[in-house]
Amino acid sequence: MLSSFFDVGTQVLVLFVLIGVGALLTKLGLITEGGARTMTDVVLYAVTPCVIINAFQREYRPEMLKGLLLTLLIAFLTLLFSVLLAEILYRKKDISRAVVLKFSLVFSNCGFMALPLQQAILGEDGVFYGAAYVAVFNIFMWTYGLIAMSGKREPKAMLKAVVNPGVIGTVIGVILFVCSVKLPTVIASPVSMLAALNTPVPMLVIGYHLMHANIRRVLTDKSAYFAMAMRLVILPLAVMGVLLLLKADATITVAVVIAVSAPVAAFTTMMAGKFGRDTELSAGIVSASALFSLVTMPLVVGLTQFLVKM
Numbered sequence: 001m002l003s004s005f006f007d008v009g010t011q012v013l014v015l016f017v018l019i020g021v022g023a024l025l026t027k028l029g030l031i032t033e034g035g036a037r038t039m040t041d042v043v044l045y046a047v048t049p050c051v052i053i054n055a056f057q058r059e060y061r062p063e064m065l066k067g068l069l070l071t072l073l074i075a076f077l078t079l080l081f082s083v084l085l086a087e088i089l090y091r092k093k094d095i096s097r098a099v100v101l102k103f104s105l106v107f108s109n110c111g112f113m114a115l116p117l118q119q120a121i122l123g124e125d126g127v128f129y130g131a132a133y134v135a136v137f138n139i140f141m142w143t144y145g146l147i148a149m150s151g152k153r154e155p156k157a158m159l160k161a162v163v164n165p166g167v168i169g170t171v172i173g174v175i176l177f178v179c180s181v182k183l184p185t186v187i188a189s190p191v192s193m194l195a196a197l198n199t200p201v202p203m204l205v206i207g208y209h210l211m212h213a214n215i216r217r218v219l220t221d222k223s224a225y226f227a228m229a230m231r232l233v234i235l236p237l238a239v240m241g242v243l244l245l246l247k248a249d250a251t252i253t254v255a256v257v258i259a260v261s262a263p264v265a266a267f268t269t270m271m272a273g274k275f276g277r278d279t280e281l282s283a284g285i286v287s288a289s290a291l292f293s294l295v296t297m298p299l300v301v302g303l304t305q306f307l308v309k310m
Contacts, residue, residue: 022207049169
């Protein structure tokens with residue numbers, strides 16, 4: 001178990017070194033608010049689809065398709081349970097705070113933080129299954145997440161639930177995978193190069209947000225602590241326990257646990273700012289959960305790796 005803990009801890013530490021670089025560049029004035037927003041858009045609209053498509057560039061095997069469908073189902077049930085739990089726990093809170101706490105409990109940083117870690121620990125198979133989780137995550141974020149943050153249903157915006165870079169990338173990737181289509185080098189190489197940006201660029205953005213967060217406020221907020229505990233420890237352990245009881249595939253189990261145990265989604269702050277919610281709380285909880293995950297992710301993922309090998 002110790003080896004699993006140290007392996008995961010090393011990978012998480014590498015990510016935090018990159019976050020530190022982002023914080024330093026922000027301190028030096030080299031990453032601005034506009035720059036961070038642009039980098040976020042580049043990752044969301046270009047890098048993430050390329051990561052997903054690149055992960056599906058593999059020889060078709062029926063068992064992999066079966067695993068993909070299983071991961072989609074697991075992701076859907078996990079996020080649905082998280083939504084129901086958030087609605088029960090934060091029903092009577094101040095709406096501006098409540099929506100941020102709901103978002104924090106439901107949405108992990110399964111794209112920015114989890115995909116790099118899945119690739120480092122599990123290789124391309126990890127990204128393959130991680131991509132499925134990201135696709136379902138995007139659907140929930142642009143449906144439940146949008147309604148929760150805005151307080152209303154917006155039909156045009158809801159279209160993003162099925163027409164967004166993560167889902168489009170997954171659809172393209174699955175079609176190429178099932179049809180055993182290999183992209184020509186002139187396309188495959190740029191896709192691979194863009195996919196390689198998925199680790200450093202998001203970490204720099206998180207470093208920027210870390211420098212602008214009021215972590216002190218979060219550290220004195222019991223509700224924020226509880227939301228982070230649910231996000232980083234309780235939900236991941238619950239998912240791990242269920243998957244172990246069901247004897248799910250080891251790679252799928254570890255990939256899903258990594259996605260669920262990731263810190264609060266950075267998108268929480270962007271959505272809070274857009275709809276006038278508690279942005280200070282959102283920035284603080286995103287940054288604080290990222291710091292706490294330096295300890296929690298190695299423990300949870302390391303334990304999962306140890307148990308799936310038993």
